[in-house]
Amino acid sequence: MPATSKSPSKPSSKPTAKSRPKQVVKSPARSSQPFLRFYHSDALRAKTLAVLTTVEAAKDATAHRDALGNIVAELTDCGLDYYFMRSLKLAKAGFLIEQTANLGLGTAKRVFAPVLRNIIGRLDHPQLLSVCVSIRQLME
Numbered sequence: 001m002p003a004t005s006k007s008p009s010k011p012s013s014k015p016t017a018k019s020r021p022k023q024v025v026k027s028p029a030r031s032s033q034p035f036l037r038f039y040h041s042d043a044l045r046a047k048t049l050a051v052l053t054t055v056e057a058a059k060d061a062t063a064h065r066d067a068l069g070n071i072v073a074e075l076t077d078c079g080l081d082y083y084f085m086r087s088l089k090l091a092k093a094g095f096l097i098e099q100t101a102n103l104g105l106g107t108a109k110r111v112f113a114p115v116l117r118n119i120i121g122r123l124d125h126p127q128l129l130s131v132c133v134s135i136r137q138l139m140e
Contacts, residue, residue, distance in 0.1 A: 037138060038082035044074065048139070052132045061128040068128060069117035075135070076116060077109050 051071045055064045084105060088098050120131065 036083075038079045040075070040078045040082070044078060045139070047071065048075065048135065052135060055128055055132050061125045062123075065121045065123065065128065066117070068131065069120035072120060072131070072135075073113040073116045076112065080105055080109065 048071050051064070051067045055061045055068050058064055061068075085098070085101060088101055093101075120128070123131065
């Protein structure tokens with residue numbers, strides 16, 4: 001059979017107006033470095049997993065920025081309580097010290113939560129998915 005000068009047709013690599021390229025956020029390799037994690041309630045875990053699943057399944061994750069921002073703020077609050085307030089209580093630091101620390105942490109949380117929400121509110125789809133990957137890694 002003689003060779004033809006026609007090359008096989010290639011599919012167009014340009015996405016159509018209706019199709020959109022799938023953006024995949026890969027999980028980084030597990031590190032062997034030391035780490036710290038905290039325990040949280042079953043209810044907060046279920047709520048966190050529900051938000052992560054919703055964001056990850058969404059065609060446009062930016063529609064769920066508020067929910068993700070709220071869960072990140074709630075996890076941050078829980079972590080601060082676990083690492084700091086729990087330690088003071090276990091150390092039996094005393095009522096006055098615990099109340100002072102509680103007041104200080106409460107103030108920090110009220111300032112920090114809107115900052116977290118504002119930052120997450122500015123992230124795009126791949127960045128939001130990356131935040132979800134990071135949270136899931138902390139939950140492993």
